[in-house]
Amino acid sequence: MAKLKKAYFCQNCGAQASKWVGKCPSCGEWNTYVEEIIEKGNSNSTVKSSQSKSKPVAVQDVENQPQLRYRTPNQELNRVLGGGIVPGALHLFGGEPGIGKSTLLLQLGLAWQGIKVLYVSGEESQQQIKMRAERIGISNKQCFLLAETNLQSILQHLEKEAADVIVIDSIQTLHSSLIESSAGSISQIRECAGELMRFAKQSSTPVFLVGHINKEGSIAGPKVLEHMVDVVLQFEGDRNHMYRILRSAKNRFGPTNELGIFEMQGSGLKEVANPSEILISNRKEQLSGSAIASSLEGMRPILIEIQALVSSAAYGTPQRSATGFDLRRLNMLLAVLEKRCGFRLASKDVFLNLAGGIKVEDPALDLAIVSAILSSTEDIPIAPKVCFAAEVGLSGEIRPVNKVDQRIQEAQKLGFEKMFISKYNLKSIQTTDFKIELISVGKVEEVFNKLFS
Numbered sequence: 001m002a003k004l005k006k007a008y009f010c011q012n013c014g015a016q017a018s019k020w021v022g023k024c025p026s027c028g029e030w031n032t033y034v035e036e037i038i039e040k041g042n043s044n045s046t047v048k049s050s051q052s053k054s055k056p057v058a059v060q061d062v063e064n065q066p067q068l069r070y071r072t073p074n075q076e077l078n079r080v081l082g083g084g085i086v087p088g089a090l091h092l093f094g095g096e097p098g099i100g101k102s103t104l105l106l107q108l109g110l111a112w113q114g115i116k117v118l119y120v121s122g123e124e125s126q127q128q129i130k131m132r133a134e135r136i137g138i139s140n141k142q143c144f145l146l147a148e149t150n151l152q153s154i155l156q157h158l159e160k161e162a163a164d165v166i167v168i169d170s171i172q173t174l175h176s177s178l179i180e181s182s183a184g185s186i187s188q189i190r191e192c193a194g195e196l197m198r199f200a201k202q203s204s205t206p207v208f209l210v211g212h213i214n215k216e217g218s219i220a221g222p223k224v225l226e227h228m229v230d231v232v233l234q235f236e237g238d239r240n241h242m243y244r245i246l247r248s249a250k251n252r253f254g255p256t257n258e259l260g261i262f263e264m265q266g267s268g269l270k271e272v273a274n275p276s277e278i279l280i281s282n283r284k285e286q287l288s289g290s291a292i293a294s295s296l297e298g299m300r301p302i303l304i305e306i307q308a309l310v311s312s313a314a315y316g317t318p319q320r321s322a323t324g325f326d327l328r329r330l331n332m333l334l335a336v337l338e339k340r341c342g343f344r345l346a347s348k349d350v351f352l353n354l355a356g357g358i359k360v361e362d363p364a365l366d367l368a369i370v371s372a373i374l375s376s377t378e379d380i381p382i383a384p385k386v387c388f389a390a391e392v393g394l395s396g397e398i399r400p401v402n403k404v405d406q407r408i409q410e411a412q413k414l415g416f417e418k419m420f421i422s423k424y425n426l427k428s429i430q431t432t433d434f435k436i437e438l439i440s441v442g443k444v445e446e447v448f449n450k451l452f453s
Ligand code: TYD
Pocket: 095, 096, 097, 098, 099, 100, 101, 102, 103, 104, 132, 135, 136, 264, 265, 266, 267, 268, 269
């Protein structure tokens, strides 16, 4: 076998050394050196480059090729991917342990009739996967399992099997025999992902890589994987809740603002086509501190229940806690209420929760949050069938939000009768188009009167 040339590189500044060193002599960082292959056997780069056929082309002369997409049987996944899977695309699928990454991808393979899927697992045995497959139900007879962790052996199988879609679960368990470091190390991840990318591009086969995430919530390895792949999907959710959310953090072939919602059941993940109904369905009694926001995730409006609890601080420093929402934004809204409406919130504990364990970053939630806090402070329930969609600015002004007509339509569809919006949004819509009563507000002070009078 031809000899490999390897060296150690600092992951911080890129300095090179022939041996591992603890402290980088060039940038002074500790523990940043990893082994990498710099030349593989008989490849001769100078010969290659002189024979290269690539040449620069003016942008307008580049030929248009229709973007082919395979629609998967999973509608939520299609939505997040921007319509379907692009041939040759390398996808990275990240998420906390136990969130359902393996389940979702196995389910995809088992449901996709007529497509040959090869599911390579380095984590579970074929028997274990079979047990899971039986829970989910097997409808695709062409879903193959391979329990293997050696990259070279996997690549041989991939060439031989010629599957239509490949799943690798997970990239951290693979190891290439060309590198000595253990599976999961940065150099192994980079090498294995690089080889799989080459395979995906050369054979135009879409590949899904499952990636573990670390304590901080990013995919293990300093962003190497995210940079290499075409699509980064993140599977999130609270393990104690049933709902799981699939987002794309990067997509070279489509938008990144779409969201897929699933529910974990005894027989795998079920697609949730109509999330609003579930996220607010269990409201029977009227309780203070609860308000409904009409939010928009990607192209899809979702009604979300906001729950707030305001109580006197038991200890000196009041506590502020937010689940599913940015804590700094909550603090800002509290400061606005204190300054503009004269509510003494500085000595209160404030807890905020988005029902269903979902996480949202839509500024249109602001008005519902402010209303939920007011309702809890005064202990007056907000009337049922009332919802909100507006942003709150620092000076207490109620600001307009985008796509307000879609938000109104969704609220109307679910039987809401009144909706608070910014008065600056009225210009962009025809109020007569809607049956729902629109209450326009311009300042946060007005909200309280219009809500509770
Ligand atoms: P898993 O898919 O193995 O998660 P990951 O690959 O992200 O680590 O685990 C999913 C969890 O969901 C596991 O704790 C068991 C549970 N589960 C169900 O509730 N229903 C099911 O049908 C399956 C297959 C798993």
